[in-house]
Amino acid sequence: xxxxxxxxxxxxxxxxxxxxxxxxxxxxxxxxxxxxxxxxxxxxxxxxxxxxxxxxxxxxxxxxxxxxxxxxxxxxxxxxxxxxxxxxxxxxxxxxxxxxxxxxxxxxxxxxxxxxxxxxxxxxxxxxxxxxxxxxxxxxxxxxxxxxxxxxxxxxxxxxxxxxxxxxxxxxxxxxxxxxxxxxxxxxxxxxxxxxxxxxxxxxxxxxxxxxxxxxxxxxxxxxxxxxxxxxxxxxxxxxxxxxxxxxxxxxxxxxxxxxxxxxxxxxxxxxxxxxxxxxxxxxxxxxxxxxxxxxxxxxxxxxxxxxxxxxxxxxxxxxxxxxxxxxxxxxx
Amino acid sequence: xxxxxxxxxxxxxxxxxxxxxxxxxxxxxxxxxxxxxxxxxxxxxxxxxxxxxxxxxxxxxxxxxxxxxxxxxxxxxxxxxxxxxxxxxxxxxxxxxxxxxxxxxxxxxxxxxxxxxxxxxxxxxxxxxxxxxxxxxxxxxxxxxxxxxxxxxxxxxxxxxxxxxxxxxxxxxxxxxxxxxxxxxxxxxxxxxxxxxxxxxxxxxxxxxxxxxxxxxxxxxxxxxxxxxxxxxxxxxxxxxxxxxxxxxxxxxxxxxxxxxxxxxxxxxxxxxxxxxxxxxxxxxxxxxxxxxxxxxxx
Numbered sequence: 001x002x003x004x005x006x007x008x009x010x011x012x013x014x015x016x017x018x019x020x021x022x023x024x025x026x027x028x029x030x031x032x033x034x035x036x037x038x039x040x041x042x043x044x045x046x047x048x049x050x051x052x053x054x055x056x057x058x059x060x061x062x063x064x065x066x067x068x069x070x071x072x073x074x075x076x077x078x079x080x081x082x083x084x085x086x087x088x089x090x091x092x093x094x095x096x097x098x099x100x101x102x103x104x105x106x107x108x109x110x111x112x113x114x115x116x117x118x119x120x121x122x123x124x125x126x127x128x129x130x131x132x133x134x135x136x137x138x139x140x141x142x143x144x145x146x147x148x149x150x151x152x153x154x155x156x157x158x159x160x161x162x163x164x165x166x167x168x169x170x171x172x173x174x175x176x177x178x179x180x181x182x183x184x185x186x187x188x189x190x191x192x193x194x195x196x197x198x199x200x201x202x203x204x205x206x207x208x209x210x211x212x213x214x215x216x217x218x219x220x221x222x223x224x225x226x227x228x229x230x231x232x233x234x235x236x237x238x239x240x241x242x243x244x245x246x247x248x249x250x251x252x253x254x255x256x257x258x259x260x261x262x263x264x265x266x267x268x269x270x271x272x273x274x275x276x277x278x279x280x281x282x283x284x285x286x287x288x289x290x291x292x293x294x295x296x297x298x299x300x301x302x303x304x305x306x307x308x309x310x311x312x313x314x315x316x317x318x319x320x321x322x323x324x325x326x327x328x329x330x331x332x333x
Numbered sequence: 334x335x336x337x338x339x340x341x342x343x344x345x346x347x348x349x350x351x352x353x354x355x356x357x358x359x360x361x362x363x364x365x366x367x368x369x370x371x372x373x374x375x376x377x378x379x380x381x382x383x384x385x386x387x388x389x390x391x392x393x394x395x396x397x398x399x400x401x402x403x404x405x406x407x408x409x410x411x412x413x414x415x416x417x418x419x420x421x422x423x424x425x426x427x428x429x430x431x432x433x434x435x436x437x438x439x440x441x442x443x444x445x446x447x448x449x450x451x452x453x454x455x456x457x458x459x460x461x462x463x464x465x466x467x468x469x470x471x472x473x474x475x476x477x478x479x480x481x482x483x484x485x486x487x488x489x490x491x492x493x494x495x496x497x498x499x500x501x502x503x504x505x506x507x508x509x510x511x512x513x514x515x516x517x518x519x520x521x522x523x524x525x526x527x528x529x530x531x532x533x534x535x536x537x538x539x540x541x542x543x544x545x546x547x548x549x550x551x552x553x554x555x556x557x558x559x560x561x562x563x564x565x566x567x568x569x570x571x572x573x574x575x576x577x578x579x580x581x582x583x584x585x586x587x588x589x590x591x592x593x594x595x596x597x598x599x600x601x602x603x604x605x606x607x608x609x610x611x612x613x614x615x616x617x618x619x620x621x622x623x624x625x626x627x628x629x630x631x632x
Contacts, residue, residue, distance in 0.1 A: 144608075266441075
């Protein structure tokens with residue numbers, strides 16, 4: 001049972017093109033993303049301060065959703081412990097900021113390095129095993145995160161958390177900075193992921209997932225592919241955390257609970273494991289807005305998330321069949 | 334205190350109580366392994382569903398929902414667990430044959446729903462749920478043995494013994510093993526994969542309820558108790574190789590003892606981190622389970 005690949009139909013739910021691009025064939029995904037970014041650039045001038053803040057958080061969470069989706073798509077593996085990486089990124093920013101007054105210039109690269117390194121480390125033990133071992137490892141990881149944060153309270157500030165106040169660009173309005181840094185980060189990460197898809201390395205990773213034997217023949221070892229995709233995903237997860245810390249202005253254990261980790265996965269499923277900018281924005285918005293909208297009735301949040309998760313999965317399962325049946329019907333008619 | 338004194342007063346009692354809780358982890362792990370063995374799905378909803386049924390027992394016997402006797406409440410909760418397992422498997426069964434990754438993610442959805450339903454029905458309060466067992470305690474060689482310990486041990490031995498007898502000697506058990514070994518060949522031979530999957534899911538749910546009811550008296554019952562208890566079960570399953578029932582049993586007892594020693598001698602605050610370490614270490618040292626090198630795999 002070693003080397004048994006996780007079956008990968010899940011990752012081929014639908015082609016990774018935005019719905020808008022499919023509607024009008026001439027518009028490429030790149031153009032859609034460009035228009036979307038242009039619209040989002042002007043949002044702070046149309047919306048109030050609190051909505052600008054919330055949108056910033058949406059962008060940050062979108063990066064986390066992207067990290068989870070990337071792991072599913074390129075690795076065929078599921079992580080329910082990405083809060084470990086977001087916590088890593090967030091506390092890199094928080095600690096450097098509050099202890100040493102160092103801004104994102106230094107803490108983002110640090111977060112990225114930590115995320116990649118620890119991602120590689122955690123993927124290592126299960127490198128030869130069925131994908132579920134990584135899932136179980138990440139489950140333990142997610143449960144261990146709050147414990148670590150609270151016990152290293154000398155560094156992390158315990159329950160109270162840390163407040164991130166050092167500006168990225170000195171002098172500019174802090175509210176706008178929190179928004180635009182998140183947007184820029186999201187665009188950069190999405191662009192990098194889109195480039196990865198076209199790069200040789202990205203192709204090799206996909207090949208190693210879908211046809212391990214062929215990849216072996218071409219010199220890409222499946223083990224390395226699996227470890228490196230977890231590294232990349234961990235790095236992006238840490239960037240999500242760093243952005244969350246800066247845009248959300250506070251870093252506290254409440255943001256990195258076990259449930260938050262599952263919510264990131266739910267966001268990824270809701271966006272159909274999409275890697276394009278519009279898709280991850282949907283996932284990020286879902287993760288950010290649903291708890292806010294349902295905040296008065298807390299117990300409904302898990303129910304709603306669970307139903308959304310199941311609904312999307314069943315939709316992904318039945319939609320192609322229904323579409324096929326419809327097509328057959330229209331052919332005969 | 335000399336070394337021998339501490340050995341007798343600390344280590345043996347710790348190992349004994351660790352073994353007792355370990356039996357319960359094993360019950361949880363056996364359920365996970367049964368489901369994984371035949372349907373290749375990791376059931377992340379196991380803990381939350383078991384927690385919900387434990388709450389049902391509490392609600393039905395304490396007067397929150399009804400005031401039945403303890404036995405009747407357990408019976409109703411068992412039926413509920415069976416119904417829930419049936420429902421969950423019915424919904425995800427089309428996914429199971431298509432992608433084990435998708436169906437594993439789907440079980441997380443059921444876990445979320447079970448969690449939410451527990452919160453909606455019983456709130457986030459902590460409640461006490463005890464077992465109707467005689468309270469007595471006696472000491473053997475300096476070891477304090479309580480009625481609770483003996484109950485757990487007896488229930489665990491009977492349940493696990495019955496499970497192994499069913500799997501080893503009945504037709505259903507043979508079908509289960511055949512499907513775990515080679516689902517395609519089993520189907521060609523005329524076995525109905527789905528009905529055997531149902532058997533595994535329902536048995537796992539019952540094992541989960543038993544485990545949850547027995548673990549709750551040692552702590553208390555809250556929305557998260559049973560779900561966290563299941564992390565230990567997951568760790569036990571990983572140590573046993575996730576596809577071996579005897580391995581899950583050994584893993585459960587091992588985790589119980591290790592956890593007890595760790596919380597006593599090192600720190601009670603890092604228990605999840607410790608489990609994470611154990612899982613990572615176990616994956617490195619015996620990737621195919623602890624029993625792989627010892628005696629080959631049985632079930």
